[in-house]
Amino acid sequence: METGQVMSVLREGVGVALKLGGPMLILSMAVGVLVAIFQAVTQIHEQTISFVLKLLxxxxxxxxxxxxxxxxxxxxxxxxFTLMRG
Structure with missing residues (x-):
């Protein structure tokens, strides 16, 4: 396997990881920010609220x-596997 092919496979792997993990991370961060704003406004500082909502x-x-x-x-x-087969 040449260096160019290895770099291509790694680049695709990182792209797949970002595609799979990105939506979960972005939405959980957005929920975390909204919960933090809500907690700051209401002065409720309960950590489990943020955790449970992010988990949901x-x-x-x-x-x-x-x-x-x-x-x-x-x-x-x-x-x-196709690349490994040759």
Whole structure:
């Protein structure tokens, strides 16, 4: 395997990781900011509120986009195995 191919595979791997993890991270950060604003306004400083809401958002994203995530990961894995086969 040449250096260019290795770099391409690594670049695609990072892209797949960003595609799969990005929606969960962005939505959980948005929920965290909204909860922090709500807690600052109401002066309620309970850490479990933020944790539970972020957990629910991540579970919801996995439930809604789980099929797409699995398909994306399968395609990347098949491509890797095809490259290994030669």
């Amino acid at each position: 958002v991540v579970v919801l994203v996995c439930t809604i986009g789980g099929g797409w995530m699995l398909t994306t990961l399968q395609e990347y894995t098949r491509e890797l």
